[in-house]
Amino acid sequence: MAAARQAGYIGPMSRIVVVDAYAPDAAAVADAARVLRSGGLVALPTETVYGLGVRALDERAIARVFAAKGRPSHHPLIAHVLDEVQARRLAASWPEPASRLARAFWPGPLTLVVDRAHDVPAAISGGGDSIALRAPSHPVARAVIAALGEPVAAPSANRYQGLSPTTAQHVVKQLGSAVDLLLDAGACDAGIESTVVDVRGAIPRVLRPGAVGTAALRALLPDLEARVERAREGQRRASPGMEGRHYAPRAPLVLAGTGEEAHRIARQLASDGKRVGLMVRSSGETVPAQVLVRELPDEPAEYARALYRTLHDLDDMVCDAIVVQRVPSGDAWWAIADRLERACARP
Numbered sequence: 001m002a003a004a005r006q007a008g009y010i011g012p013m014s015r016i017v018v019v020d021a022y023a024p025d026a027a028a029v030a031d032a033a034r035v036l037r038s039g040g041l042v043a044l045p046t047e048t049v050y051g052l053g054v055r056a057l058d059e060r061a062i063a064r065v066f067a068a069k070g071r072p073s074h075h076p077l078i079a080h081v082l083d084e085v086q087a088r089r090l091a092a093s094w095p096e097p098a099s100r101l102a103r104a105f106w107p108g109p110l111t112l113v114v115d116r117a118h119d120v121p122a123a124i125s126g127g128g129d130s131i132a133l134r135a136p137s138h139p140v141a142r143a144v145i146a147a148l149g150e151p152v153a154a155p156s157a158n159r160y161q162g163l164s165p166t167t168a169q170h171v172v173k174q175l176g177s178a179v180d181l182l183l184d185a186g187a188c189d190a191g192i193e194s195t196v197v198d199v200r201g202a203i204p205r206v207l208r209p210g211a212v213g214t215a216a217l218r219a220l221l222p223d224l225e226a227r228v229e230r231a232r233e234g235q236r237r238a239s240p241g242m243e244g245r246h247y248a249p250r251a252p253l254v255l256a257g258t259g260e261e262a263h264r265i266a267r268q269l270a271s272d273g274k275r276v277g278l279m280v281r282s283s284g285e286t287v288p289a290q291v292l293v294r295e296l297p298d299e300p301a302e303y304a305r306a307l308y309r310t311l312h313d314l315d316d317m318v319c320d321a322i323v324v325q326r327v328p329s330g331d332a333w334w335a336i337a338d339r340l341e342r343a344c345a346r347p
């Protein structure tokens with residue numbers, strides 16, 4: 001296949017079907033359900049990022065997801081469900097905060113960690129006894145789960161530690177032929193992953209900041225624990241898979257405190273002969289030709305929508321380094337700051 005030889009592709013492309021994001025074609029949805037039922041991998045859009053879906057109860061298919069991503073098998077996956085009823089079938093217990101959060105935020109970009117039901121294979125949980133559940137709001141994801149009639153396990157559809165995909169092209173770039181079917185419904189709306197909340201303990205705890213801000217969660221659960229869990233080497237963490245480098249472009253990422261500092265670092269790297277990507281929130285300054293400037297929005301939801309797209313874009317331009325102006329501190333920017341920190345962590 002000629003397309004397989006295009007730069008960045010790792011093999012022949014998977015079958016790609018373009019679907020309407022709001023009214024997906026029934027035949028395409030039925031096709032996706034058939035592929036899932038037979039143990040195949042379907043990349044599909046959600047409102048956060050594209051996911052790499054398989055039947056959640058199919059251990060062999062789950063093993064294929066880990067292999068396709070190159071992800072260690074102890075990193076648990078999220079089971080995507082239609083609603084609270086379907087979620088509860090996968091849970092051994094359903095604490096009161098889970099109901100409260102599900103009723104307020106589902107369908108939507110919130111993932112709840114609860115105890116796993118004993119008849120659900122441990123593979124989805126990376127061998128642990130909890131399970132992460134979320135009811136996505138994207139009409140394509142919902143249609144596929146409904147057609148399958150069962151939950152769909154789906155990590156973000158990228159290689160292990162790579163950048164999450166917010167378009168179908170991003171999926172092709174990283175996973176190529178590893179996917180049996182790719183449903184292309186255009187760009188994802190939120191552009192950043194779901195917020196993960198552990199509701200097993202006495203006090204619910206944010207394990208990963210994401211598209212639902214902690215202020216909105218706190219309005220329902222005032223004691224919610226929400227702070228960054230700092231990686232400590234060798235320690236098993238509450239959310240396996242959150243340690244170290246993650247969400248990273250190929251080019252090394254450098255964080256700069258201010259826009260001015262970002263410009264200064266970019267100019268310095270350019271004078272050393274490097275091709276540099278520069279992501280700032282406002283840029284009036286002139287820069288050398290080797291510096292590719294991308295201006296990002298000053299509003300957190302807009303910034304989140306642009307974040308991975310911009311990093312993918314600069315990576316595709318084969319930058320030697322990407323310099324990013326730090327984002328403000330505070331709840332509204334927390335998920336973005338978290339992803340930027342992880343993207344520049346050492347491998």
Ligand code: TXA
Pocket residue numbers: 046048049050051052075076077078109111113125128130131132134154155156157192193194195196207208238239240241242
């Ligand atoms: O928005 C999203 O959440 C996207 C879309 C596709 O739904 N999915 C996603 O999946 O980001 P993934 O596998 O890339 O990240 C899942 C996160 C990881 O940080 C993982 O550690 C955490 O959820 N997680 C999954 N199962 C867990 C569990 N049983 N206990 C604690 N954390 C869990």
Ligand code: MG
Pocket residue numbers: 155156164
């Ligand atoms: Mg991921």
